[in-house]
Amino acid sequence: MRWTLKPKPEASAIKELAQQLNVDEIIAALLIQRGVETFDDARRFFRPVLNDLHDPFLMKDMDKAVARIEQAIAANENILVYGDYDVDGTTAVSLMSSYLLSLYPNVATYIPDRYNEGYGVSYQGIDFAEDNGFTLIVALDCGIKAIDKVAYASEKGIDFVICDHHRPGVEIPDAAAVLDPKRDDCTYPYDELCGCGVGFKLIQALASKRGQTINDLVPYLDLVATAIGADIVPVTGENRVLAHYGLKQINSNPRPGFKAIINQLQKEELSITDVVFIIAPRINAAGRMKHGQHAVNLLTETNINVAIGYAAEIENFNADRRELDQQITEEALEQIQLMNEQERYTTVVYRGDWHKGVIGIVASRLTETYYRPTLVFTKSGEKLAASARSVKGFDVYNALDACKEHIEQFGGHKYAAGLTLKEEQYEAFKQKFEEVVDATIDRKLLTPEISVDAEIDLNSITPKFYRILKQFAPFGPGNMTPIFMTQHLVDTGYGKCVGSDEAHLKITVTQNIPSNTGARFSGIGFNMGDKLNVISGRKPFSAVYAIDENEWNGNVSLQLKLRDVR
Known part of the structure; x- marks a missing residue:
């Protein structure tokens, strides 16, 4: 372990803040390290208020998104709420669908199958929309790179409203609206929202047109707080306000789906850590082991007795997930030892029969063990699919971008990503990934800090x-x-x-x-x-x-x- 002592702020700044707040100088120093430098900053930090949330219409295309949804409601169109199968995606779909259903009945949900369709917007999902008469798809936690899929939908008379938080490519899809605070041309004041957070901004905008206030939307914040914790986005600025009130909601008046999970736990008050390690893995287990729609069913259920049944089913998925995760981790560690992978700057393992639903967890476990940028591959149809995890300070997304001549498709974040490639590209990719990491990683990052x-x-x-x-x-x-x-x-x-x-x-x-x-x-x-x-x-x-x-x-x-x- 490397112990790195953070630089101490200036003594005069510490003294001044400590006096203003009547706190210990150590507390004042900790606050300044977190960007809390004045009395007003401290008020926002310690006493978040919902009025600190930004105006949703500051986000690029928000007016277009609201107009297209209002048009759909006025014209009695069928709306399909589409999202990824992980926690961020399923909470976002649950949030958006339950809000829209409070206004209007012609709303359904769609979660792609992890194994048949893979991550993000799929042609199969668009075909489902066409076959069932949907003319508007609201995509959450995905879609920012779905250029061809949005064009394909457009040919079928289906519009997209995209709510995403992943990094865009060079081109933005030609959708009715594309909400993504990471767009270069978006000047929204906070760009670290999760996918469910972007969805929340859209319902905030829709609500404001109906005379609803932010207080009317508090019941949805349990979903947003769960997504913030699970997606490991910064708990700063707007996310801090959303997480603060979302945790309050989870602990005081959770939706039946959360209540059904919490009832099994014997825990009085949940922290964000509990949400990440107790609630999130169970929601994730549905998409990993069976289908993400099970998670949406749980999170949108209004009858507690039905929710208890769904939660028991998901508990079984989670137990199966734990067993598989342990078995595959052991097999992967064995493979690394046989190949003497410890001498490399990366860890890349592959076995065709590993369960695609748990390779991300296994990648995290291997990263903890060997502390290297890590990829775990398995067979997915005709191709290989992988989950990537990184070490603190190293951008694995950029490293994958440097290997893209060998990759079919990839997406994700600095520390976690996913990709697919052709089997014949595996060895060339593995070699290139090692070369890129070797050339770019600061060696000290290979020791946990x-x-x-x-x-x-x-x-x-x-x-x-x-x-x-x-x-x-x-x-x-x-x-x-x-x-x-x-x-x-x-x-x-x-x-x-x-x-x-x-x-x-x-x-x-x-x-x-x-x-x-x-x-x-x-x-x-x-x-x-x-x-x-x-x-x-x-x-x-x-x-x-x-x-x-x-x-x-x-x-x-x-x-x-x-x-x-x-």
Whole structure:
């Protein structure tokens, strides 16, 4: 692990903000690192309000999108709400379809089959629209590169309204409207929305034409918060407001589909982390193991008893997904060891019978293990399909773009992408991808980095300090959980390995410095049992950690959630 201490803001700026807010200077420094530099910034950060959301009509083509949907409603046209099979896509389809159905009955949903159609807008989906009399498709979380498909639909008299957040290609599809804040010609003030977020802006615009206010749309924000967490977009600016209110909705008045999942969990209050690791994998499991439409059925169901049935079905999909993911990860690790892939700057593996629905998860697991830009391939019809994952700081999308002569189709983000290619191109692509990464990656990025916000003494950790830290939530890219470093720690003799296989490290520490007032904290390091020798025998050591609460026998205390020790 590389420990990288973030630069400390200027002392005068820290002092001024600490005085304005009446907070500890460490808190003030953490805020400035997050771009919170004034009292007003802090008000927006700690007390997000829905009125901080931008006017949706600032987005390029929003007026056209609203006009085309209004025209469809006025002319009694059939509207097909189309979206990808992942969490962002299925939540976006659920949001858009349920809002449109509140206005108008002629609305249906379509999620492409991961295996027969693949990612994004498909010819099969357009043919379905034609066969069933749909004349308008609202595409969510996909479509920005569907130039040929939009033209094909147009020939059949079907219009598209596209709501996407992926990077556009050189050409924009010739649709009735293309909403994408990443368009070069779009001056919308915030370009980090997820696909469901762009969909929300469209319903916000439609609602404003009907005299509805933002408060009327709060019930949809549970879907938006889930997509923000699952799609790993920055939890800054507008996304922070949407996530904040969406989490409130999940915890106070969730839709029946979420309620049915939460009922199985025995958890009182869900954080964005819970949404990412508990709700999102279950929604994703539908598209991975069976069909994404099952997720839409769950998320749009209004009857709690029916929703409970759907949630049980999805729970089974998720259990199957976990089993497959574990099996394929083991097979992939075996393949890497046989090929001595550790000597390369990339990890690229392929087996024709691997389940296409879990290769993205497997790619993430391999990235965690070997910390290299990673691709996991499987057979998909006549072609090979892959999921790509990257390491922090390296843009895998750009690396794939540099290999495009070997690729049929690709799309995605800086850290996660998907592609298809012809089987005969596999070896040439693999070689080219290795060459591109070798030539462009900074070698230090191949060692996992822990980004440390501040070095502090144990004395600084007080209940008030932690209460304010908790208000930094919701956490995510752009506003990660604060990580601290403390030196001169000594275990008080209670350090030991815990867990069924003794994989975890449990410690109780104090700080060996003159100014220590006796502060003593317990700490837990998951999967850090091999570090016991670092802290034993009262040897001084340093630790990086987050702070959280530990509840045991009804007692709540602060503890250090260890990330590394040395």
